[in-house]
Amino acid sequence: MDIVHERCAGLDVHKRTVVAAARWPDDQGDRAERVRTFPTFTDGLCQLAEWLTGLGVSHVVMEATGVFWRPVWNRLEDAGFELLLVNARHVKIVPGRKTDVNDAQWLAHLLECGLLRGSFVPPRPIRQMRDLTRYRTRKIQALGQERQRVDKVLEDAGIKLSAVASDHLGVSGRAMIEALCAGERDPHRLAGLARGVLRAKHDQLTQALVGRFGEHHARQLRVMLGVVDDLGEVIAGLDTQIEAAMEPFAGQRELLCTIPGVARRTAEVMIAEIGPDMAVFPTAGHLASWAGLCPGANESGGKRRSARTRKADPWLRRALVQAAWAASRTHSRLGARFWGIARRRGDKKAAVAVAHSIIVIAWHLLTNNTNYDDLGHDFYTRRVDPERETRRLVARLEALGHTVDLAPAS
Secondary structure, X not given: OOOOOOOEEEEEEOOOEEEEEEEEEOOOOOEEEEEEEEEOOHHHHHHHHHHHHHOOOOEEEEEOOOOOHHHHHHHHHHOOOEEEEEOHHHOOOOXXXXXXXXHHHHHHHHHHOOOOOOOOOOOHHHHHHHHHHHHHHHHHHHHHHHHHHXXXXXHHOOOOHHHOOXXXXXXXXXXHHHHHHOOXXXXXXXXXXXXXXXXXXXXXXXXXXXXXXXXXXXXXXXXXXXXXXXXXXHHHHHHHHHHHHHHHHHHHHHHHOOOOOOOHHHHHHHHHHHXXXXXXXXXXHHHHHHOOOOOOOOEEOOEEOOOOOOOOOHHHHHHHHHHHHHHOXXXXXXXXXXXXXXXXXXXXXXXXXXXXXXXXXXXXXXXHOOOOOOOOOOHHHHOOOHHHHHHHHHHHHHHOOOOOOOOOOO
């Protein structure tokens, strides 16, 4: 087989060690190989980089193993090597010969023949922004869980605040909970703390605030409210850091925000996960496939099996599906697409389909540097032939046992 990269190396990365197998042409016209193991401490990674440089290695490949590949990648990236990160599922070694050395040698063999397809690894500024957006997502999830715990304690005390107020920790709800913790038990006084539109529900609030709230519940809620406040401060601080990191890409973020359902935070997650440069994805289909938002193909012997979307970037997928649900509540083409699919195949499949549409739209917006021009909520109905649709509906009604007599509208 032809040699594509003459001097290359494969790395089998673990938490404490990294096994490196280097290959290069020898004096007899054959291929020489050397294997060494290095510790993954900083000094060990510096020795690895020096050893590879001394052998004249230009290309290095490693598997994506959790987060352990990251320090190795960062050190070799600074040293100027051409790096390739591959999916471990795509480079399985021959069964029965599984060792760390064999793994490294197998990767080196595949790399020198050009048989590996690298995973997308964005530039370092995007990777750093990705760390911030992912951590913020975790904190937002933790905040949601803590809010649910607050409601659980209130339910245990017989306080049905969330049954009346849409946000039990809004300005009104927070004031009522703090008054309960301070010892107030009169439901009329507690309901009088309502603000805004919630004041119109005074009678319902009075009924909802009657319970068996005791000091045990108050102690729990004081701790939980403190956690809610702390998480809010952490999220606000992360918002500030992300805003600073996003400054060079503010224009691209604004383009993405023109897509129905895509809010500011969703746009920031999209840029952090895919980057602003769409040149790394030849087509919108490549991006959708990388995001795991296109159907798979599984056919054998003329039989089509399940072709579910594959597991890919969960952070991007989650953000896009949330954006799809938000788009379903808009008067736009994406909203019409969501409900058109939902009627036939269900809400969940509709959300994934619209998420696919959003990522395709994002590729075109970032590639062409243009805003999204919505085609309108009636985009699909405009394309329907009225006579054909009338015949279809009449046939459907007749199949249900009805006699249809059509008359033109005045």
